[in-house]
Amino acid sequence: MYLKFQFDHLAITVSDLQQSIEFYRDILGFKVLGQLIQDNGNFIIxxxxxxxxxxxxxxxxSEKGEPITTYNDxxxxxxxxxxKVANVDETYRYLSDKGVEFSMEPTDAEGGVRIAFFKDxxxxxxxxxxxxxxxxxxxNLF
Ligand SMILES: [Fe+2]
Known part of the structure; x- marks a missing residue:
């Protein structure tokens, strides 16, 4: 196995961003590093x-009750x-060859990273x- 998969991050979708920031920052003590705002402010990370x-x-x-889309649950x-991988496209080809189906093909994403999504x-x-x-x-946007 020449490709290396190193854990990078966990993403959760929250119902109330301010409430969750206050929980993770103020109670658990996690440092807020920054944010990215997309889709005209309708999607904040x-x-x-x-x-x-x-x-x-x-x-x-910000739009609640929307249907689940392919990758943007x-x-x-x-x-x-x-x-984290060294090369998303190479890893994509490696996994595709093994029959793994991708819900999002390799894409240049907001924040200057290259990403792809698949399911276990x-x-x-x-x-x-x-x-x-x-x-x-x-x-603070609120
Ligand atoms: Fe992510």
Whole structure:
């Protein structure tokens, strides 16, 4: 096995971003690292350091009750976890050759990283990510 999968982050979709920031930052003590705002402000990701340089991503979609789309699952709860890889496209080809189906093909994402999504045998969403995130400073939007 020449490809290396290193745990990178856990993403959860939250119903109330401010409430969750206050919980993870003020009660658990996680440092807020920054945020990315997409889709005209309808999709916000806040990044926290949950220790050992592992990132917790809080996803918040402002339109609630939307149907689940292929890869952008808006359900509240654990959304996906992610492994850092050296090369997303090479890893994509490696996994595709083994019959793994991708719900999102390799894509250049917000924050300057390259990502792709696939599911494990039980449908649990897994991301592979390449590069270092370029975060915007966190500012309270509420
Ligand atoms: Fe992610």
């Amino acid at each position: 806040v990044y926290l350091d949950m220790g050992n340089n592992k990132i917790l991503e809080l996803f918040n979609f 808006k359900n509240i709860g654990i959304k996906h976890f992610a492994y 045998p039980d449908g649990i969403l897994i991301e592979i990510i390449q590069g270092e995130l370029d975060l915007k400073p966190y500012e």
